[in-house]
Amino acid sequence: MASIKLYTAIFGVLMVLSTMQAALEFTGLLEEFYVPIMGVMLLLSTIKAVSVAGWYMHVFDEPRAISYLAIAAVIGVLALIAGAAYSIT
Amino acid sequence: MGENGHLPPKSNIKRWLVTTNHKDIGVLYLITSMFFLVMAGILALLIRAQMWAPGATVLDPGGYYQVATSHGFLMVFWFLSPFAFGFANYVVPLQIGADDLAFPRLNAMSYWLYLFSGVLFGISFFQGATFMGGWTMYAPLNAPAFIPNYGHVGSFAAILALVMFTGSVTIGSVNFLTTIYRMRAEGLRMRDIPLFSMSILLTVWMMLFAFAALLGALVILSSDHLLHTSYFADVDGNPSSGGSLLWTHLFWFFGHPEVYIVFFPALGAMAEIVQTFSGRRLVGRKWFVIAMALVAIQSFIVWMHHMFLTTINLPIKTIMMVTTIGISLPFDLMVFALIYTMIKGRVRWKTPFLFVLGALLIFIVGGITGVFLGAIVLDYSFRGTYWVVAHFHYVMASGAVALIGALYYWYPKITGKMYNEFLGKIHFVVAFVGFNLLYFPMFVVWETPRRMFEYSAGFTFWHRVASVGAVLFAASFVIMIYNLFMSLYSDRVVDDSPWAYTGSTEWAVPSPPPTENFPGTPSFTSGSLRFLEGPEATDGGVEGEEATPDGGQVTAAADHGEPHPDHASWWPVFAGSSALLAGIGLSGLSPSMFVWPFLFALPAFVYFVGAVGARRDGFTVLHGAFLSASFLLLAVFIALFHVTQGIITGLESAPTYFWLALAGAVLGVYTLVRLGFESFYVPEPTSSAQWPFGEVENTKLGMWTFLGSDIILFGAFIGSYVFTRFEFGWQDWWHVAHEVGGLEHHPVWPGLLNTYILLASSFTVVLALVFARRGVGTTEIGPLSVENRKLTLGFIGTTFLGACLFLLNKGIEWVDLYFHQGWTFNADIMSSTFYLTTGLHAAHVVIGMMLMLFLMVRSYTGAYQGEDEARTIEYFGLYWHFVDIVWLFLFPLFYIL
Ligand code: HEM
Ligand SMILES: [Cu+2]
Numbered sequence: 001m002a003s004i005k006l007y008t009a010i011f012g013v014l015m016v017l018s019t020m021q022a023a024l025e026f027t028g029l030l031e032e033f034y035v036p037i038m039g040v041m042l043l044l045s046t047i048k049a050v051s052v053a054g055w056y057m058h059v060f061d062e063p064r065a066i067s068y069l070a071i072a073a074v075i076g077v078l079a080l081i082a083g084a085a086y087s088i089t
Numbered sequence: 090m091g092e093n094g095h096l097p098p099k100s101n102i103k104r105w106l107v108t109t110n111h112k113d114i115g116v117l118y119l120i121t122s123m124f125f126l127v128m129a130g131i132l133a134l135l136i137r138a139q140m141w142a143p144g145a146t147v148l149d150p151g152g153y154y155q156v157a158t159s160h161g162f163l164m165v166f167w168f169l170s171p172f173a174f175g176f177a178n179y180v181v182p183l184q185i186g187a188d189d190l191a192f193p194r195l196n197a198m199s200y201w202l203y204l205f206s207g208v209l210f211g212i213s214f215f216q217g218a219t220f221m222g223g224w225t226m227y228a229p230l231n232a233p234a235f236i237p238n239y240g241h242v243g244s245f246a247a248i249l250a251l252v253m254f255t256g257s258v259t260i261g262s263v264n265f266l267t268t269i270y271r272m273r274a275e276g277l278r279m280r281d282i283p284l285f286s287m288s289i290l291l292t293v294w295m296m297l298f299a300f301a302a303l304l305g306a307l308v309i310l311s312s313d314h315l316l317h318t319s320y321f322a323d324v325d326g327n328p329s330s331g332g333s334l335l336w337t338h339l340f341w342f343f344g345h346p347e348v349y350i351v352f353f354p355a356l357g358a359m360a361e362i363v364q365t366f367s368g369r370r371l372v373g374r375k376w377f378v379i380a381m382a383l384v385a386i387q388s389f390i391v392w393m394h395h396m397f398l399t400t401i402n403l404p405i406k407t408i409m410m411v412t413t414i415g416i417s418l419p420f421d422l423m424v425f426a427l428i429y430t431m432i433k434g435r436v437r438w439k440t441p442f443l444f445v446l447g448a449l450l451i452f453i454v455g456g457i458t459g460v461f462l463g464a465i466v467l468d469y470s471f472r473g474t475y476w477v478v479a480h481f482h483y484v485m486a487s488g489a490v491a492l493i494g495a496l497y498y499w500y501p502k503i504t505g506k507m508y509n510e511f512l513g514k515i516h517f518v519v520a521f522v523g524f525n526l527l528y529f530p531m532f533v534v535w536e537t538p539r540r541m542f543e544y545s546a547g548f549t550f551w552h553r554v555a556s557v558g559a560v561l562f563a564a565s566f567v568i569m570i571y572n573l574f575m576s577l578y579s580d581r582v583v584d585d586s587p588w589a590y591t592g593s594t595e596w597a598v599p600s601p602p603p604t605e606n607f608p609g610t611p612s613f614t615s616g617s618l619r620f621l622e623g624p625e626a627t628d629g630g631v632e633g634e635e636a637t638p639d640g641g642q643v644t645a646a647a648d649h650g651e652p653h654p655d656h657a658s659w660w661p662v663f664a665g666s667s668a669l670l671a672g673i674g675l676s677g678l679s680p681s682m683f684v685w686p687f688l689f690a691l692p693a694f695v696y697f698v699g700a701v702g703a704r705r706d707g708f709t710v711l712h713g714a715f716l717s718a719s720f721l722l723l724a725v726f727i728a729l730f731h732v733t734q735g736i737i738t739g740l741e742s743a744p745t746y747f748w749l750a751l752a753g754a755v756l757g758v759y760t761l762v763r764l765g766f767e768s769f770y771v772p773e774p775t776s777s778a779q780w781p782f783g784e785v786e787n788t789k790l791g792m793w794t795f796l797g798s799d800i801i802l803f804g805a806f807i808g809s810y811v812f813t814r815f816e817f818g819w820q821d822w823w824h825v826a827h828e829v830g831g832l833e834h835h836p837v838w839p840g841l842l843n844t845y846i847l848l849a850s851s852f853t854v855v856l857a858l859v860f861a862r863r864g865v866g867t868t869e870i871g872p873l874s875v876e877n878r879k880l881t882l883g884f885i886g887t888t889f890l891g892a893c894l895f896l897l898n899k900g901i902e903w904v905d906l907y908f909h910q911g912w913t914f915n916a917d918i919m920s921s922t923f924y925l926t927t928g929l930h931a932a933h934v935v936i937g938m939m940l941m942l943f944l945m946v947r948s949y950t951g952a953y954q955g956e957d958e959a960r961t962i963e964y965f966g967l968y969w970h971f972v973d974i975v976w977l978f979l980f981p982l983f984y985i986l
Binding site for chain 1: 781784785796797807808811845849963977980
C-alpha cells in the first residue's frame with residue numbers, strides 16, 4: 001500500500017501530462033507533423049493509463065496474471081482495430 | 090425470504106424462482122434450452138416445408154425470412170450454448186470440488202436474464218414482425234431504413250433480446266472464470282481439472298471477449314435504431330460508406346469465436362465420454378488441452394474468412410486464409426486423440442458413446458468442408474450457397490449431437506435414475522440417419538442460394554430427401570423426451586456412478602448429489618492419480634491401468650456441517666423480469682420518449698437507497714438527505730418533462746410501451762438496491778491462494794474479468810471510430826464535419842477540463858480507500874482531528890461531485906454542439922461516432938455515480954472502515970479508474986487528433 005505522498009505525486013504527473021497533450025495541440029505542430037505528433041499523443045495517454053492502472057488500481061502489487069488478463073483484452077482490441085483498418089482497400 | 094437459509098423443497102414452485110444453487114440452475118438451463126430447441130426445431134420444419142418445392146408458398150416471403158432468421162438465432166444463442174451451460178452449471182463445481190459457483194446470486198441472474206431474453210425474442214414475433222435479415226444481421230439490412238415499417242418494433246425487440254442475452258453471458262463468464270480459478274479444491278492443479286471443466290474454462294474466456302464485441306455491435310445498432318445515428322445507414326436510407334463492412338468486422342470478430350464457443354463444451358464432453366467408455370485416459374491429454382487453448386486464441390484472428398466476398402484487400406484475405414488453415418491443425422490433433430483413445434481402449438457401446446462417435450464422424454465431414462470454404466478462390470463460389478449451410482450444420486449440429494450424448498451421460502447423475510438403454514440406442518440410430526439425410530443432400534445441391542426458397546427445379550428431389558430427413562431427425566427427439574421422462578419414474582435407481590472407469594469427482598458423490606455437494610471438504614492433496622470410480626463400483630469395473638490426474642478423493646473433514654445461510658433470493662428473477670419489461674418498452678418507444686422512463690428511475694433509485702439503507706443500517710441524517718434529494722430530483726424531472734413534453738399531453742399520448750419501460754426501470758433500480766443491501770451466502774474458497782491469481786479475492790477477480798470484457802466493449806466502439814475514420818480518410822475527418830456536417834467549432838477545452846476532473850476524481854477515490862483502510866479512529870489533519878469514517882465519506886462525496894461536474898461540463902458542451910451548432914446525432918458519421926462513443930463513456934460515469942450513492946450511505950455508518958471492509962471501495966475504485974483510463978484515450982482521439 002503506497003503512501004498518500006506517492007499518490008499525490010502521481011496525480012501531479014497525470015495532470016502535467018494531460019496539459020502537455022493540450023499544449024501540443026496549441027503549438028500547431030499537428031498541422032505539419034501529424035503522424036509523429038499523433039504517436040506522441042497516444043504515447044502520453046498510454047503512460048497515463050499505465051500509471052493509473054499500476055498505482056491507483058494496484059496492478060503493480062497484484063499477481064502477474066491480472067496484468068495478463070488486461071493485456072489480453074487490449075491485444076484483442078488492437079487485433080480488431082489493426083485487422084479492420086488494414087483490410088480497407 | 091431466505092432468512093433461515095433453507096430452500097423450499099423441489100416440489101414447490103417457489104424453490105425454482107428463488108434458488109441460487111448451481112445444480113438447480115443447471116437443471117433450469119437444461120429444461121429451458123430444450124424448450125428453445127423445440128421452438129427452433131419447429132421453425133426448422135417450417136423451413137423444410139417451404140423447401141419441399143421450389144418457390145413454395147407455405148410461407149410468404151417475409152414470413153420465411155423471419156422463420157429462417159429466428160431459427161438461426163434461437164439455435165445458436167438460446168439453445169446450443171445454454172444447453173451446454175446447463176451441464177457446466179451442474180457439473181463444473183462438482184468436478185473441481187467446489188460447493189457452488191463463486192457468485193451464486195449472479196448465477197441465478199444469468200439464468201433469468203437468459204430466460205427472459207428468450208421471452209422477449211418470442212414476443213418480437215407478435216410486434217408486427219421479428220427481424221428478417223438473417224442471424225448475421227448484415228448491414229444495411231439491419232438498419233431501420235431497410236426494414237419494412239411493420240417490422241420496426243419487432244426487429245428492434247429482437248436486437249434488444251440479444252443485448253439482454255449478452256448481459257447474461259457476460260455475467261456467466263465472469264462467474265465461471267472466477268469459480269474455476271478460485272474455487273478449486275485444495276491440491277487440484279489447474280492443468281489437472283477434468284477436460285469438460287477445461288473446455289468450459291476456455292469457452293468462457295472466448296465468451297468474455299467475443300460477446301463484449303457483439304455487445305458493442307448491438308449497442309451501436311440499437312443507437313442507429315433509437316437515436317438515429319448513422320453508423321450503418323442514415324435515416325433517409327443511404328447506406329453509410331463503410332457501414333456494411335464495419336458491421337461484418339464487428340460481427341465476425343465475435344462470430345468466429347462464437348462458433349467455437351458453441352462447440353467447445355461439446356468437445357470437452359466428448360473427451361470425457363470417450364475416456365469413460367473406452368476405459369482409458371485420453372491419449373495425449375496434455376496436447377489435447379494445448380490444442381484447445383491454441384484454437385481459443387487463434388479464433389480471434391480468422392474472422393475475415395467470412396468476408397472473402399467483401400471489399401477487403403487481397404493481402405488480408407490471404408493472411409486470413411493462412412490463419413484459417415492454421416486453426417484446423419489443432420482440430421486435427423484433437424480428432425486423432427479421440428479416435429486413438431477409442432482404438433487403444435476397450436469400447437463399451439452405450440448410448441452416450443454412440444452419440445459421441447456419431448458426432449465425431451459428423452464433425453469430420455463438417456471440418457473438411459470448412460477447409461474448402463477457407464480457400465479464398467473456392468469460397469468465391471461457395472459463399473452464400475447451401476454448401477455453407479451444410480458445412481456449419483455438420484459442425485454445429487455435431488456439437489448438439491455430442492451434447493445429447495452428454496445428456497444421456499449425466500442424466501443418471503442429475504436424476505438418480507438410469508434411462509432406457511434400448512430406447513437410447515434407437516434414438517441414436519434414427520437421429521444419425523435423419524441427420525445425414527437432412528444435411529448431406531445440401532452438399533449435393535449446394536448451388537441452391539442460401540436463405541432463399543427459390544431454387545432450380547432440378548434440385549427438388551434432394552431437397553425433398555432433406556425434408557424427409559428433417560422429419561426423421563425431429564422425430565428422434567420425441568423418442569428421447571419420452572425415454573427421459575418415463576425413466577424419471579422407473580425403478581432403475583443408480584448410486585454414485587453407473588459407469589465404470591469414470592475419472593472425475595462428480596461420480597464420487599451420490600446421484601443426485603446433496604445440496605452441499607460433498608460430505609466433507611474435498612481435497613486432492615493426496616494426489617490420487619488413478620481412475621477413480623464411485624466408492625463402490627457398480628457394474629464390475631476394474632481400475633484403469635492408466636494413471637489419471639482427472640480425479641481425486643473426497644476426504645471427509647468435519648468442518649463442513651453447518652447449513653448454508655441464505656441460499657434463496659427473489660432478486661435475480663426480479664432483475665430478469667425488469668430487464669424484460671424495460672426491453673419491451675424500449676422496443677416501441679420513439680427517440681423523444683424513450684429517455685423519460687429511465688430518467689424517472691434516477692430519483693427512484695436515490696429514494697430506494699435512502700429508504701432501504703435506513704431499514705438496513707438504522708436511520709441517519711444521510712438517509713434523510715437522500716430521501717429529500719429524491720423528491721428534489723423528482724421535481725426537476727417533472728419540470729423537465731413538462732417543458733419538453735407537457736405533462737398532460739405527454740402522459741396522455743404516452744403509449745403502453747412507455748408504461749412498461751417505466752415499470753421495468755423502476756423495478757430494476759429497486760431490485761439493484763435490494764441486491765446491494767441483501768446479506769447473502771457467498772461460498773468461500775477452500776484455500777485462499779490459487780494459481781494463477783494468488784490471493785486475489787473472488788470479487789476482485791470478478792471485477793477484473795468484467796473490466797476485461799469492458800475493455801473489448803470500448804474497443805469495439807473505438808475500433809468502429811478508427812475504422813470508419815480510416816475508411817473516410819483519417820485527416821479529412823474533422824474538415825468534412827466542418828464543411829458538410831455544419832460543425833462550427835469543436836474546442837479542446839471541454840475535453841481537457843474533463844480530463845482534469847476525472848483524474849482528480851480518481852485521486853479522491855484512492856484517498857477514500859486509504860482512509861477506509863485505516864479503520865475506525867481518527868486522523869490528524871493539521872490542528873484538526875477527523876474521524877476516518879468521515880474522511881472516507883468525504884472523499885467518496887468529492888468523487889461524486891467530480892462526476893457531477895464532468896457530466897455538467899459535457900452537458901454544456903453537447904448542448905452547444907447539438908442545439909446551437911446543429912451538429913445532431915445524424916448530421917454526419919463524425920457526429921455519430923463522437924456522441925455515441927463519448928456517450929457510452931458517460932453512461933459508465935452515471936453507473937459509477939449510482940454505485941457511489943450506495944457507497945456513501947453505507948460509509949456514513951462506518952461500514953467500510955477496516956482492512957477487509959474497505960475492499961468494497963477498492964472494487965469500486967477499480968471500476969472508476971478504468972472509466973478514467975478510457976477517457977484518457979477518448980480525449981486525444983476525439984478532441985485533439
Ligand atoms: C476445420 C475447421 C473450420 C473451417 C476451416 C471453417 C471455415 C469456414 C468458413 C471459411 C466459413 C465461411 C463460409 C462462407 O460464408 O462463405 C465458415 C462458415 C461457418 N462455419 Fe466454419 N469452419 C470450420 C469449423 C467450424 C466449426 C467447428 C463451427 C461450429 C461449430 C463452424 C461454424 C460455421 C458457421 C456457423 C458458419 C456460417 C456462418 C454464416 O452464417 O455465414 N465452422 N466456416
Ligand atoms: Cu469462421
